Amino acid sequence: MALIIITIINVSSINPIGVGTASAEEKHIVPLDQIVSGGPPPDGIPSIDSPKFISVADGNKFLLDSDKVLGININGDIKAYPLQILVWHEIVNDNVGGIPIAVTYCPLCFTNQVFNRTINNTILDFGTSGKLYNSNLVMYDRTSKSLWSQALGEGIVGKYAGIKLNKIPFDVAYWKDWKHLYPNSKVLSRDTGSARPYGADPYGDYYTSPEILFPISNEDSRLGLKEVVVGLEDNGIDKAYTVNNIQKQKVVNDQISNKSMALFSLYPLMVRAFDPVLDGQTLTFTYNSKNSTFIDNQTGSQWDIEGKAIEGTMKGKLLSRLPFDEGFWFEWAAFHPATEIYS
Amino acid sequence: MKIKMRSAKSESLIRGALAGCITLIIYLLVVVITTPNLPLLAALNAAVKVNWIIIIGLSVGLGSQAFVSSYERSLGCRITNKKKGILGSSSSTAISSFFSFFSLIPLGCCGSWLLILSLLPSVFGGAFSVFLIQHSKPLSYLGLLIVLGYTTFTALRLKKELKKIRKIETNRKILRG
Secondary structure, eight states: OOHHHHHHHHHHOOTTTTTTOOOOOOBBBBBBEEEEEEESOOTSSSSSSSSOOOHHHHHHOOOOTTTTEEEEEEETTEEEEEEHHHHHTEEEEEEETEEEEEEEEETTTTTEEEEEEEEHHHHHEEEEEEEEEEEEEEEEEETTOOEEEETTHHHHHHHHOBBBBOOOEEEEHHHHHHHHHHHOOOEEOOOOOOOTTTTTTTTGGGGGGSSSSSSSSSTTTSOOTEEEEEEEETTTEEEEEEHHHHHHHHHEEEETEEEEEEEEEEEEEEEEEEOOOEETTOOEEEEEEEETEEETTOOOOOOOOSSBBBSSSSTTOOOEEEOOOOEEEEHHHHHHOEEEEOO | OOHHHHHHHHHHHHHHHHHHHHHHHHHHHHHEEEEEEEHHHHHHHHHHHHHHHHHHHHHHHHHHHHHHHHHHHHHHOOOSSSHHHHHHHHHHHHHHHHHHGGGGGGGGOOOHHHHHHTTTTHHHOOOHHHHHHHHHHHHHHHHHHHHHHHHEEEEEEEEHHHHHHHHHHHHHHHHOO
């Protein structure tokens, strides 16, 4: 026991790269006293910086159908990042479809987020800072040592404080559905360079138990704390949509502020948001249960889950995907206290 | 003899209570140190909420063990091997505590226990580490069961010895009378 205490004190006090030694003079956009240490030093939870990928067939050797993956499709480059690997690393610095991206995952808030790592023509590498803001992952970039909030997708302390990262649309899906949709997808390998107990989730039944064990700012009882929501924002207006709700309806046509959006869902957990304005026309959609497609009410064209028109006058046209936040309700409400809820 | 036994008992009780308190304090201290992201009371509250059976069980178990071993020593009995007994109970307590700490991971993203668990494969190998993490709860209860079982066992043997001592005392009194 004493050995554990000594080890932890020693490890916690190591900060060789000067991350998070923020002083009051340093540029910051959140109160510094609300950025707290989680215990480990910077990079104590190591990011994956040279990810290796395997085929779906090889992924099947360690992934169960019920395992969750974070999936990305950029310029036809399709990759799946199993959450059972991300839970031990939280950040993957990767290049997908020629775009440098950071795939991030905060298990406590179930926030998945993918960012473009390029800021002003500089490609940043992200690591875990060992710090938390509102119980959410705080990343740091290895160039400027600035701290970044994963939930906000924004620099919070240092040179890049106030700078927002560009979010990239992604999916959270069950492995069964992902491999069915993308049999040629690449899958993040367990060969990460770090020996970790992949396959064991250290958070146990945390995801399914209704309570949380830590205090949160702005507890909002309108939804269950761990209800999974997708959050969208436009012009300072925030809106949360429960994934359950979208799954039941299959399609949601809605507006935030004056911006229209359409949300599609064909598979559990997997929600996609699209900009329904095409050629100056705002489309609204209805689910077509006959062949699991979506029909727009304006032209009667059929659209697939990729947002591509596959039949009708719009055939060949593509809706552009909108990035959003996905995570537990308590986290969305903590970061967006004035949020509206779609009902 | 009776006065001697009574004083030995109260002294042992104090030792037992002290051992129980020290166990409790060390456990809670580890919780506080490993969850720096939480305010002190929130960390303690969460740990007690999740692991109250282990915390109370280990404190009572180790306290009782200290009481029994102190009492038997003061009476000149040698029921248990002192070194083995203390080592066994302490190891079981440490193991039980260690596994129960795994349930503190949901107290903070990127927390100390996530870091400690990350290091398990370098000690136990990947597959066994997965087993330990997946079965941490039953393993912590198993450790507690060993502590309580050992304490009960030694307490019962002490009771038997005390009966013997009392019988000898009564026989002596009869012979003197």
